[in-house]
Amino acid sequence: MEIPSQPSDPLVSATLAVLKAAREQGVEITKxxxxxxxYMADLQAVEAGENQFSGATWRWDxxxxxxxxxxxxxxELANSNLIERRDNRLFEEYGACVLTLAVDIDDPLPDDKMSIVRDIVRRFGGKSATxxxxxxxxxxxxxxxxxxxERGVLLDLSRVRRSKAVRAVLARARAHRAAREPQETTPEAYGELLVELAASRDSIRRANERVLGDQ
Known part of the structure; x- marks a missing residue:
């Protein structure tokens, strides 16, 4: 069925998306x-070169x-009767608040975003909260x-994109090194290398100053 009142808040839509994917895959979702x-879905979107879509402002809590x-x-969702909240914390020592989609709804996010959510729920939904x-x-x-x-700081999700780029560069460097033929080194080669380094000393210093902003 269609969502009775289409949520305008991205965070509400993203929450519904996770609960819909969990319902499809038979996964229990706690708060x-x-x-x-x-959070994992936002990270995957950013790592793929897109923007995070949950609408959350992520901080280290x-x-x-x-x-x-x-x-x-x-x-908001509980009051709309779209989801059910079952709080087991009052009755079980290690209980949790379980959230379940109460009705079958259309996808609350575009296809590409729903694909990410379904993938994240498939890969991680069966894991414990811990x-x-x-x-x-x-x-x-x-x-x-x-x-x-310091807790409370904003999380820079673009960090995952930079980390992916660094890993890709390192992987290419390792592949290139593995494909190279063994190189023979002679005492004469060491001498030539020292001469080249000495001749390039000023250029290297200027490049370092430019990068470090000390010029």
């Missing part, structure tokens, strides 16, 4: 898992990436935030 899956606006999106939290801490934006040592 904690929802947050981490949305107590349990990894988070945006407090997710709570508002959750309650496992997803641990994975999130190993992502490039979170590693960078932890290096700064």
């Amino acid at each position: 904690t898992k929802l947050v981490k899956l949305l 107590n349990y990894g990436p988070y945006d407090s606006a997710l709570t508002r999106a959750e309650y 496992a997803l939290k641990d994975l999130s801490y190993k992502t490039s934006p979170m590693v960078e935030a932890q290096a700064g040592g």
Whole structure:
């Protein structure tokens, strides 16, 4: 069925997308898992050269990436009767708040975004909330935030795109090195290399100053 009131908030649409994919794949989604899956979906979009689409403003919180606006999106959906909330925390020592899509709906996101969400739910939806939290801490934006040592900072998701580019360059360099024929080195070659380095010393110094901004 069509969504009764098409949400204009990207965060609400992205939340519905995760719950729809979870319903299709028979995956149980808790509040904690929802947050981490949305974060992973945004990362995958950015890594592919696109913009993040969840609408979340990701910060390093107590349990990894988070945006407090997710709570508002959750309650908005619960009040619309599109989702059901089953809070087991009152009855089980290690219970969780489980979120389930209450009705079958059309895809709330464009095809390319839904494809990312379905892929993320397929790959990570079966993991526990703790496992997803641990994975999130190993992502490039979170590693960078932890290096700064202060919770609450905005996460730079473009970091994952730069990391991918660096990995690609390193992979090409390793492949090139592996394809090269063995090189023979002689004492004369060392001498020639030293002469070349000495002749290039000023050029190297000027290049370094330009890069470092000290010119």
